[in-house]
Amino acid sequence: xxxxxxxxxxxxxxxxxxxxxxxxxxxxxxxxxxxxxxxxxxxxxxxxxxxxxxxxxxxxxxxxxxxxxxxxxxxxxxxxxxxxxxxxxxxxxxxxxxxxxxxxxxxxxxxxxxxxxxxxxxxxxxxxxxxxxxxxxxxxxxxxxxxxxxxxxxxxxxxxxxxxxxxxxxxxxxxxxxxxxxxxxxxxxxxxxxxxxxxxxxxxxxxxxxxxxxxxxxxxxxxxxxxxxxxxxxxxxxxxxxxxxxxxxxxxxxxxxxxxxxxxxxxxxxxxxxxxxxxxxxxxxxxxxxxxxxxxxxxxxxxxxxxxxxxxxxxxxxxxxxxxxxxxxxxxxxxxxxxxxxxxxxxxxxxxxxxxxxxxxxxxxxxxxxxxxxxxxxxxxxxxxxxxxxxxxxxxxxx
Numbered sequence: 001x002x003x004x005x006x007x008x009x010x011x012x013x014x015x016x017x018x019x020x021x022x023x024x025x026x027x028x029x030x031x032x033x034x035x036x037x038x039x040x041x042x043x044x045x046x047x048x049x050x051x052x053x054x055x056x057x058x059x060x061x062x063x064x065x066x067x068x069x070x071x072x073x074x075x076x077x078x079x080x081x082x083x084x085x086x087x088x089x090x091x092x093x094x095x096x097x098x099x100x101x102x103x104x105x106x107x108x109x110x111x112x113x114x115x116x117x118x119x120x121x122x123x124x125x126x127x128x129x130x131x132x133x134x135x136x137x138x139x140x141x142x143x144x145x146x147x148x149x150x151x152x153x154x155x156x157x158x159x160x161x162x163x164x165x166x167x168x169x170x171x172x173x174x175x176x177x178x179x180x181x182x183x184x185x186x187x188x189x190x191x192x193x194x195x196x197x198x199x200x201x202x203x204x205x206x207x208x209x210x211x212x213x214x215x216x217x218x219x220x221x222x223x224x225x226x227x228x229x230x231x232x233x234x235x236x237x238x239x240x241x242x243x244x245x246x247x248x249x250x251x252x253x254x255x256x257x258x259x260x261x262x263x264x265x266x267x268x269x270x271x272x273x274x275x276x277x278x279x280x281x282x283x284x285x286x287x288x289x290x291x292x293x294x295x296x297x298x299x300x301x302x303x304x305x306x307x308x309x310x311x312x313x314x315x316x317x318x319x320x321x322x323x324x325x326x327x328x329x330x331x332x333x334x335x336x337x338x339x340x341x342x343x344x345x346x347x348x349x350x351x352x353x354x355x356x357x358x359x360x361x362x363x364x365x366x367x368x369x370x371x372x373x374x375x376x377x378x379x380x381x382x383x384x385x386x387x388x389x390x391x392x393x394x395x396x397x398x399x
Contacts, residue, residue, distance in 0.1 A: 022050040046109030052116065053107040059093035068094065092120040099123060101134035111137045118149050125164050126153045143325030147268040150193075154262075154270035162272040168192035187230075193269045200329035201247050203229050208305070208332075222355030248312050248328075249276050266315035267327045299345040306333040306350055314352050322369065323357030323380040334358055336369045351378045 024047045029037060063071035068090050075086035096103050102119045105111030111119075115137035122128050129152065136148050154161035172195075175188040191199070206229035214220065220228065232239045248266040251273060263273040299307060306314065315328035334353045337343030351369050353362065357380060361367040366383040
């Protein structure tokens with residue numbers, strides 16, 4: 001590949017795709033400081049975007065000349081990837097050829113590879129605004145941008161996203177197999193986001209119940225607890241099923257036309273308004289109006305864990321984990337002022353975090369919760385000097 005570009009931290013050099021190529025010099029990462037390591041990851045990500053643009057150009061040209069099948073065969077043969085992966089890469093390459101803004105951003109390294117794939121796949125569902133999505137892709141993390149794309153597709157679809165949801169439901173798959181490396185049984189499940197939110201809510205409620213009955217000196221890891229919760233729900237017919245596990249859905253009310261609009265899950269994932277009416281028949285519907293019930297959001301020291309109302313309010317405010325953006329039904333809640341130091345179980349003192357961010361980032365690495373003045377939501381801030389902690393992260397204190 002052609003070289004060029006400017007020297008950066010740690011001796012790494014990158015050149016934008018438009019200058020003729022992509023290059024990242026090899027360096028001894030053991031000699032880099034934390035800031036330089038972070039900068040190097042950014043350079044590698046930009047280089048990967050440039051390479052992805054080159055790959056898309058090449059596959060797109062083969063497909064133009066010889067057809068999609070020939071391009072997929074060439075990709076599988078030359079890059080040693082599966083046929084399924086090759087077909088997906090060709091499909092995305094052909095779509096990227098028609099998405100000028102995304103293609104340009106990918107070439108320049110400003111649009112991450114994963115974001116470009118999301119835009120390309122959305123183009124198969126709706127007549128998207130390529131330039132709008134490419135601009136948002138430069139400033140949003142993957143999970144936040146995924147929700148942005150989903151909302152945009154729902155907005156431009158005339159059927160309120162019903163056709164997208166139907167396509168997702170038809171694409172559901174499940175597989176159970178034995179992993180040859182260690183003999184473990186693996187369950188692989190892919191379902192639509194609405195069903196996923198319902199399932200995630202029930203699993204999370206079961207996890208909370210298991211956590212409450214654990215021996216504090218011998219706690220499960222979050223992954224073990226989820227595995228036990230799923231196993232119990234499927235296999236133990238006598239096990240107590242979670243009661244009062246509410247699926248949180250949100251909608252706006254159009255005062256002019258007197259109808260609900262913009263149906264969505266708590267994390268912002270859009271769902272058709274008709275689905276809200278359907279699930280309201282069988283599920284507990286929790287209105288997203290909390291101003292009149294602020295007393296219920298302040299529990300003080302009367303209890304340590306968040307109430308159902310607090311969990312709903314926090315899901316709507318945080319839209320998911322404040323550290324990584326994972327969906328709120330798969331999260332827990334953390335006291336900003338720690339409970340063991342006198343912190344209260346109040347709405348203002350709680351944030352939504354996933355088990356990994358809670359245990360690893362907060363309790364092991366010393367991240368703190370900060371209010372982002374520019375982004376207007378909570379986020380995790382790394383410490384100036386990482387703590388020297390060697391304890392087992394699975395033994396972190398419960399929320």
